[in-house]
Amino acid sequence: MTSVRLTRACGVLQRTFQSHVAASSAAVVTASASLTTTKSTIVNNLDHVLFSTRLSFSSSSSSSAATAATAQKTNGNSAQTNYTKDQDASTFMAGVTNEDVANNPTLSAFFQANFPEYFKAGNNNNNKEQDSSGDSGAVDPDAAKLATFIKSELEREKEEKQLLKQKRQSSTPLLLRSPVSTPLQESKKEKHETETENEQIITTTPPNNIRPLWCYTRQKGAESGSRRCQELRNQPSGSALVPGILYGSDPTKGILSTDASSKTLVKTPWKLLQCELDRYTYHHFESRVYDLTIYSQEDNDDDDDGDGNSGTIHRVMPRDVQYHPILHKVYCCNYLRYFPGKPISIPIEYINTEESAAMKRGGFIAPITRHVTCIVEDGVPIPEKIELECTGVKLKEVIREERLIFPEGVSMSPTVNRELFLVGTVFGRSSEVDEEDVVATEGEEEVKSGDA
DSSP states (O other): OHHHHHHHHHHHHHHHHHHHHHHHHHHHHHHHHHHHHHHHHHHHTHHHHHHHHHHHHHHHHOHHHHHHHHHHHHTTOOGGGGOOSTTOGGGTSTTOOHHHHHHOHHHHHHHHHHOGGGGTSSOHHHHHHHHHTSGGGSOOHHHHHHHHHHHHHHHHHHHHHHHHHHHHHSSSOOOSSOOOOOHHHHHHHHHHHHHHHHHHHHHSOOGGGOEEEEEEEOOTTTSOSHHHHHHHHTSOTTTOEEEEEEEOOBGGGTBOTTSGGGOEEEEEEHHHHHHHHHHHHHHHGGGOOEEEEEEOGGGTTTSTTSOOSSOEEEEEEEEEEEEOTTTOOEEEEEEEEOOTTOOEEEEEEEEOGGGOHHHHTTOEEEESOSEEEEEEOTTSOOOSOEEEEOTTOOTTOEEOGGGEEOOTTEEEOTTSOTTTOOOEEEEOOOOSSOHHHHHHHHHHHHHHHHHO
C-alpha cells in the first residue's frame, strides 16, 4: 500500500511540474512576441522621431526661420495641392508631407540639398506661387547654413564609411590622425633609430669579410670573480653583459702575450653575441674574425650605443665560448688577437655530392676533421668555408688534402702534417652491383629515353 501511495504522489507531482513548465513557456512566447512587435514599431518610427528632433532643434536655434514659416502659414499657402502622388514627400522621408515642405523653409532647404529630384517635376505651380509672393523666393540665411551643414555632415559620414571599408579590406592599419608625440616618445624614437643604424652596421659585411663588434672593459675589483660575473649575466636581456678576456700577441701593435698588460678584462653585450650566433651558428662562430672596439668604463654612459670614437680597435677571433647547459645562452666569450699570417681554423663544406654514385646511393663521409687550419694573406678576404670536391667519390675512399679547394691567397698552415691529414672516409650500404655496372645501366637508360 505504501508503494502505491508513493507512485500516485509522484504522478501528481509530475503533472503539476509539467503544467507549470507549459505555463512558463507560454509566458516566454508571449513576451517574445511583444518584444518583436515593439522592436518593429521602434524601427519603423525611428526616421520620423530623428527628423522631428532635428526640426525642434533647428526651430529653437533659428528664430527667423520660424517667423518666415509662420508668415507663410498665415498667408494660406496651399501649394501642397499641386503635388502629385509621384512627388509625395513621404516617399523621400517617412512622416513628412508636402504641406510640411511648403510651410517649413528649413525642411525645404534640406530637401533641395538632399532630394533635388523632388522639385524637378510636378512643382511648377508651387514655384510660381512662391515667386509671385515676393519675399518667399528668398531663402532664409539660417536655413541655408543649416542645409549646408547637414550636407557636409552627410558627405563626411560617407567618407568615413569609405575609409572604414578600405581599412577592413587592407591588411595594414590605416592611420586617420597623426598622433602627438611626447618628449618620452621622441626619446624612444631616437633610441630606436640609433639601434636600427647599429643593426645595419652589424648586418652589412665590410671588406675582407671582417665584421665589427664592441665591448667594454671590466673593473678588476668590482667586476671580477664568479659572483660579480654572474651579476652581469643576470641583468635583463636588453642590458645583459657576457664576461670575457682579451689576450694574445699582435706584432703589428707591439703587443706581446708575455706581457701582463696584454690581458684585458672585457664584457660584451649579450644581444650582439646572440646576433652573431644566429647568423653563423655556434659551429662557425669561432672561425670568424672581428674588429673589436673596446670602450673604457667611463665611456659607457656617453657611448652606450657603441658608435663613439674613444674606443680602441683590436682584430680578434672568438675563443673558448661557453654556453649555459640548459638555456644554451652565451655564458663566457674570450677574444684572441689576430694578425695577417696567424693560423685560423676554417670549416669544411662538401659540394657536388650529387656527382658521386656512392653518395647518391646513400653513402656519406664519416668526418675525422671538420676544420682545416689555414693561413690568409694580408688584404685577402677571410673565407667563411673551405670547399671539398665530392665528384667521383667512391665507397671506402679516404678523403685527403687533394680534394680541398683553397681560394686565392689562402693556403694550408705549415703546422699541419699533409701526409697525416685526413678529412674522412666514405661509407655506405653494401651492394652486389659494382659502380661500373651502375654507370653502364644509367647510360643505357639515357639512350633509351633519348630514342623515345
